[in-house]
Amino acid sequence: MGRPDNTWKWTGAFLPLGISFFTFEFIHYAVDRYHGRTEAGKFREYLAFILFFPTMVAGPIKRYQDFLPKLRAPSRDWALDWSRGITRILTGLVKKFAVADFMTALTNHLNRSDMAAAQRWILPVWLLAYGIKIYFDFSAYSDIAIGSARLFGIVVPENFDWPYFRANIAEFWRHWHISLYRWLVDYIFIPMGGSRVRPSLVYRNVLLTMLLSGLWHGAGLNFLVWGLWHGVLLCLHRLWRRWRPAPLNPTWFHVFACWLLTFVCVNLGWAFFAMDLPTALFFFQRLFLG
Numbered sequence: 001m002g003r004p005d006n007t008w009k010w011t012g013a014f015l016p017l018g019i020s021f022f023t024f025e026f027i028h029y030a031v032d033r034y035h036g037r038t039e040a041g042k043f044r045e046y047l048a049f050i051l052f053f054p055t056m057v058a059g060p061i062k063r064y065q066d067f068l069p070k071l072r073a074p075s076r077d078w079a080l081d082w083s084r085g086i087t088r089i090l091t092g093l094v095k096k097f098a099v100a101d102f103m104t105a106l107t108n109h110l111n112r113s114d115m116a117a118a119q120r121w122i123l124p125v126w127l128l129a130y131g132i133k134i135y136f137d138f139s140a141y142s143d144i145a146i147g148s149a150r151l152f153g154i155v156v157p158e159n160f161d162w163p164y165f166r167a168n169i170a171e172f173w174r175h176w177h178i179s180l181y182r183w184l185v186d187y188i189f190i191p192m193g194g195s196r197v198r199p200s201l202v203y204r205n206v207l208l209t210m211l212l213s214g215l216w217h218g219a220g221l222n223f224l225v226w227g228l229w230h231g232v233l234l235c236l237h238r239l240w241r242r243w244r245p246a247p248l249n250p251t252w253f254h255v256f257a258c259w260l261l262t263f264v265c266v267n268l269g270w271a272f273f274a275m276d277l278p279t280a281l282f283f284f285q286r287l288f289l290g
Contacts, residue, residue, distance in 0.1 A: 020216060021055065021056060021057070021058065021059050021061060022050055022056055024061050024180075024183055025049070025050060025061060025062060025064075026050070027187060028061070028063060028064065028183065028186075028187065029046070029049070029064050031187060032063075032064065032065065037065065038063075038064050038065040038068075039065075039068070041064070041068055045068060045071060045072075046064075048071055049062065049064055049067050049068070049071070052067075052149070052154075053148075054144075054145045054146075054148035054149040054152075054156070055145050055149065055156055057141070057145075058138070058141040058142065058145060059142065059145065059159060059177075059179055059180070060142060060145065060146070060156055060157045060158070060159040060178070060179035061157075061179035061180060061183050062156055062157065062179075063157075066157070067154070067156075070153075070154045070155060071154065074152060074153030074154055075153035075154075075155075076153065077153075078153070081150050081151065081152075081153050082150075082151060084147070084150055085147040085148065085149075085150030085151040086147065086151075087147070088143050088144070088146055088147030088150060089143065089144050089147035089148060090147075091140075091143050091147075092139075092140040092141065092142070092143030092144035092147065093140070093144070094140075095136045095137075095139060095140035095143065096136070096137060096140035096141075096144075099132065099133075099136040100132075100133050100134075100136040100137035100140060103129045103130070103132050103133035103136070104133065106125065106126050106129035106130075107126060107129050107130045107133050107274065109122075109126050110126055110127070110130060110274050110275055110279075110283070111275075111279065112279050112282055115279075115282065115283055115286055116282075116286070118286075120286060120287060120290060123283065123286060123287045124287065127267060127268070127270060127271055127274070127283070128267055130270050130273075130274045131164075131266070131267040131270050134270065134273070134274075135160070135163070135164065138159075138160070138177070139159065139160040142158075142159035142160060146158070146159075157178065157179050158178055159177055159178050159179055160175065160176065160177070160178065161175040161178065162175060163175040163176035164263060164266070165259070166259070166262060167255055167258040167259045167262060168237055168258055168262055169230070169233045169234055169237050169262055169265065169266070170234060170237055170238075171262075172262055172266060173230070173234070180213070180216075184209050184212070184213055185209075188208070188209045188212055189205055189206070189209045192204075192205045192208065192209075193205055199242075202238070203235045203238070206231055206234050206235050206238070207228065207231040207232070207235065208231075209231070210227045210228065210230045210231030210234065211224060211227045211228055211231060212227070213227045213230070214226045214227020214228065214230075215227065217273070220276060220277070221276075221277045222272045222273070222275065222276050222277040222280055223272070223273065225272045225277060225280075226269055226270075226272035226273045229269045229272060230269060233265055233269075271283050271284065
């Protein structure tokens, strides 16, 4: 008896570059038009919004009601726009080639054979290198996109604001991939009830939102676990703040301890992002059990 065909297999498929970013903009426009939060605009304005090339590949995710006034009346201070735009593009190129690509020499070792042969102390160094790489790589693309948009006299949203310096996981997410975070809050978390429902449902909403965030980053099981990891961290932070509200005047030691815990948890989570799930579990086995 022959092997049955896999009806779920999709061969010869072609997906446009950056499809996830402008799909989110499609959804935003449709939802906000339905609720009357933005005007329809002209067809050519809608095409300019969707096909605005600086943000198509890697964001930031724009909002139509914010983009439209800038499209209709772009800045006329060409000297300032070009100065800041080129400076931002060059900043992104330095981040990409001088830092992110340099870290590849370390992150290439995040495979099962290298981790099996390495001493335990080097494993967190490799993972930390990945955390540095992914931040500088992604923020570099955002810098280039923001700078390129500025050359046309258009200011698009910021995407990163020193997230690794934040002292809790909620603040990390408010400053990491900001346009995605706000999209998830506005179009997934709040429609499910957000924080207005009873606590058990709030935690459910947080977990589902972060699971969808993981799925957005990739279809592998490791990305779902990465999303779940951050969902659990956010829920634990909420539980802790319900039990122990933030002090009005925290000491430097308190701030440092909170920052260190957040930094370690975020970077441990990158193991699920950088590797498939069996390899990530092997990484933790080697790291904690030898």
